[in-house]
Amino acid sequence: MFGTLSDRLSGILSGLTRRGSLTEEDVNAALREVRRALLEADVALEVVRSFTDKVRERAVGAEVLKSVTPGQQVIKIVNDVLIETLGGEGESINLDAVPPVPVLMVGLQGSGKTTSTAKIAKRLTDRNRKKVLMASLDTRRPAAMEQLAVLGQQVGVQTLPIVAGQSAVQIARRAIEAGRLGGFDVVMLDTAGRVTLDDTLMEEVAQVKAATNPHEVLLVADALTGQDAVNTARAFDARVGLTGIVLTRMDGDSRGGAALSMRAVTGKPIKLVGIGEKVDELDDFHPSRVANRILGMGDIVSLVEKAAQTIDAAQAQATAQRMAKGQFDLSDMRAQLQQMEKMGGLGGVMSMLPGMKQAQSQLTNAGVGDKMFKSMIAAIDSMTPAERKNPDLLKNSRKKRIAAGSGTTAEQINKLLKMHRGMADAMKMMSKQKGGMLGKLGGMFGL
Ligand code: GDP
DSSP states (O other): OGGGHHHHHHHHTTTTOOOSSSOHHHHHHHHHHHHHHHTTTTTTHHHHHHHHHHHHEEEEEOOTTTOOOOOHHHHHHHHHHHHHHHTTTTTOOOOOOSSSEEEEEOOOOOOOHHHHHHHHHHHHHTOOOOOOOEEOOOOTTTHHHHHHHHHHHHTTTTTTOTTTTTOHHHHHHHHHHHHHTTTOEEEEEOOOOOOOOHHHHHHHHHHHHHHHHOOOEEEEEEGGGHHHHHHHHHHHHHHOSSSEEEOOOTTSOSSHHHHHHHHHHHHOOOEEEEEEESTTTTOOOOHHHHHHHHSSSHHHHHHHHHHHHHHHHHHHHHHHHHTTTTTOOOOHHHHHHHHHHHHHHHHHHHHGGGGGGGHHHHHTTTTTTHHHHHHHHHHHHOOOOOHHHGGGGGGGHHHHHHHEEEHHOHHHHHHHHHHHHHHHHHHHHHHSTSSSSHHHHHHHHHH
16 A cells, blocks of 8 residues: 555664764665655656665765664655655646636546536636636537536636637637627637547647637646546647646545646646545645655655654664663663653653653752753763763863863753762663563563
8 A cells, every 4th residue: 555655764764873874775775665656656657666775866966964863864765755746836827928818628538527627617717717718619519618617607617608610719719709799808618529539630629729729727637547648648748848737636545646747748737636526625735745645644754753762762772782781871861862752751651751750859859850961962972982981081181172072061961970970870870670660671672
């Protein structure tokens, strides 16, 4: 299922530990899942290839920002490239021309073309205060012409009176003329659809285009048809030239694959999306929302948080293992401090660890508050790896250097070292008590 891409990615990415930069191996592992998920979502193979190439190019060797994990970094890059591929900001219908502005609606039968024509006409009338005229050019299907007239009445938009026996080009010309005489801002031409792409259809659409010189040629395509929608877009663009796409049935369980492919294959913007059968169920296209849909999650934040939790758990496990051996250096302490800070400070974490109750009151007495976590972490970050491993190295001159480097005072560093000693001693004592506290602690971390 496509919806689980986020789970798969976080599964893979949680295995990545914090490192300076992303390796090709890390990125390739993640990209294998991205590729599979995109193919399952019916994204065209060529699009999948160029997409993963783009992500790889940007991700391999990328510096992992200090505040995020490698997993978060990869997900962010995948998300960014998705949004870019989908068209960045999103574009709306362009009516910047001398009225009446002709808008040509093209697409296969059943794609939602007539409904979308009425939806757009309603939107332009209600929101943009445009005077819109609609005309059906479907000479072979009187029912389609009737349908547009009924929809027009429903949304309060005029339709061109039906005259039997006219060709599509004749009706189109008459519509533009009526638009001019009637002082309309926009004339929407709903061309005939066919069940499949064929030459007659393309020829007719090309002729109507030549006769009316439309400012917008919008392809209406059904998002649920995936690959077929992409082939339709390619064919229409090659034959008549498109200016944009209206993607219908985005209210269905389409996973957005068609949107991604169509934009990438035709280079034409998706301007609007249909989100239901009702005449007001039309929405602007939001690339970031579709990117979220493709990643298979409500929002990127939840995934990032999930990834962060998994990585924290791995780190906690490593620390617990070291503690069990009676080792507890300043790097371990830094990990603990950071965890505490995240989990709501002293009260939040230490009260959960039986062995830490005592340490907590000691710390509180010593004036160590939650605010101090940040400066303590900064101080540890200013130490050399050797100092973190062996705090005994920290004589006065070194303390001064660290204080200056981290914006703390020598006194704060002394407090930090005292706290570390207290914690390390407690660990040692516990590790000697067989089946004692550390055993329980280890159990908490799944050891
Ligand atoms: P046309 O043959 O391309 O003109 O297609 P229609 O406009 O007649 O639409 C075909 C069917 O699709 C109708 O039942 C519409 O109500 C329905 N439809 C159109 N757009 C949407 C959409 O965005 N979502 C849903 N769920 N149904 C739609």
